[in-house]
Amino acid sequence: MLEAFTENRIVIEKSQKSLTFIFISSCCEYWGGSEELWSETARYLSSHGFKVASFKNSVRNDNRIKQLRADGIKVRDIHILILFLRKFSFFLEKNIPFLINLKVFYLKISSWFTKKRNSTLFVISQGENFDGAEIAKLCIQFDLPYIIISQKASDSVWVHGRRRRMMQDMHRQAKASFFVSQHNLFLTQAQIGYKLTNAEVIKNPYRVDISQPLRYPQTENDVFKIACVGRLWILDKGQDILLSVLAQEKWKNRDLHISFFGNGVDREALIDMANLLELKNVSFPGFVENIVDIWHDHHALIMPSRAEGLAIALVEAMMCGRMGIVTDVGGVSEVVEDDITGFIASGASFQEIDKVLERAWQRRYEWENIGKEAFISIRKLIPPYPERIFADKLVQLCQSDVPIQI
Incomplete structure (x- = not known):
């Protein structure tokens, strides 16, 4: 694991620093475990000189957001946009012409993003395995390269109809789809009805840095x-x-x-x-x-x-x-x-x-x-620094002109 990580880091150090990564979290919670992978990866890429921007569904000025901003990464709230897209997702399905005039993600993203598609990658981080479908649909319409992270897939939640078709398109046209467990990958394939050839399991970062087990606590009154x-x-x-x-x-x-x-x-x-x-x-x-x-x-x-x-x-x-x-x-x-x-x-x-x-x-x-x-x-x-391994994969994907068969 450590040797593999060393090799990955070399890739990042030698990469062009002109690459840009746009992180978009579609998770509706202010913060949760599903936010850790994209945010830690964003911080790592930013610290190595890459251009990083981030957008999130619902933002509150808590410690994680403050940490990102302290590292020079602005976090913009796109809650209203996502509500709009979900309410009128049938417009996206029918390619209503006025959407062509909608600036990417409602946030005045500069035109140079579209001029430099080959050096920009959109990273859509989902709390489930389908809640980023509307954002992915916009990426598809604007011909913007993107990858998908799915933080959860539930046996009891199967989307249907238009939403399922959008979910299928989202994974089919992504440069890569990442899942945090094999179970979630297999279940998602069952839900969309085909095998993903560009999918991989990636681990989440964790906030424990110890080399020995913690001392086992004494039981008070045998409790x-x-x-x-x-x-x-x-x-x-x-x-x-x-x-x-x-x-x-x-x-x-x-x-x-x-x-x-x-x-x-x-x-x-x-x-x-x-x-x-x-x-x-x-x-x-x-x-x-x-x-x-x-x-x-x-x-x-x-x-x-x-x-x-x-x-x-x-x-x-x-x-x-x-x-x-x-x-x-x-x-x-x-x-x-x-x-x-x-x-x-x-x-x-x-x-x-x-x-x-x-x-x-x-x-x-x-x-x-x-x-x-x-x-x-x-x-x-679990490797020591999953976010660094993931960052390397994003760099490689950003430099690739075609979807990578993982």
Whole structure:
């Protein structure tokens, strides 16, 4: 991995610095794990002298945005444009003439972008595997080279009709399509109905920089502390299932505490649900900037997700020497070995979450050693600086006149 990264860096150092990269995030959240790959890659390319611009669906002046701006990368809000495109996507389908006069992405992108197509690459980063379809449609109409990142594909969400046709065109005409797990790649191919010959799995960056597993925390009064880390969004993350499981008397009476870290639209709903169920062994500490702080005093991770790409929270927990209690969604089984580096539920249901938590609980005095195995295993699967590897791929794609068969 390290040798490959060294070679990749040489490519970037020798490349023409006249290349321009336009990053566009179609994810509707202000910030989430799906934003880390494009933003860290943008920062890396900018630091090496490449021209970088970025546009995002909904911008709030949080720490990540401030960091990008401090590095000289402006982040422009295109929320209104994306709402317009989604509401009137049938105009794009019919190629209504007035759209030809629409300046690229509503943002006064200079005409030299279109004059220098061969040295410019648009990077469309999706929270799902279809939410950037309207942006890709504009790229196709303006004959602008682009690549697609898909951060998640869900077994329960299949787009249809016009949206599916746009999704097909988006992937078919991209210079390359990138996914964060093999599961997401295979599922997307099933959803669009053909095999992608220009697709590849790329890993997300993570915010853990340690060379040894964190010291395993002592148990106070023999209470084991599990962290549920992720956006408080019931539809995907499934925290409601976990709360229902914990409402059983057997879990209420055990020496177990679960902390729900993160923010999201369902925070109040989950707190109200916990109060309704009279759960005394849960808490909602909110968002934590430094993820390592969580693992100084929590023994394991639990993720009852209904859908994932490949959760950065899981990778970071394993990097810190903490095992995961997880559902078999997205790329989870690509990095966790059941009963060896963690515990995997076959699905996101009450029965399966209860069973996997019970299995883990019966082996709770082994969690430290399982976490150490996870620490070793994950480093064989995830390279040290995924954003730098991805940056090199973008440079090569930007210099290529035709789609690359990956």
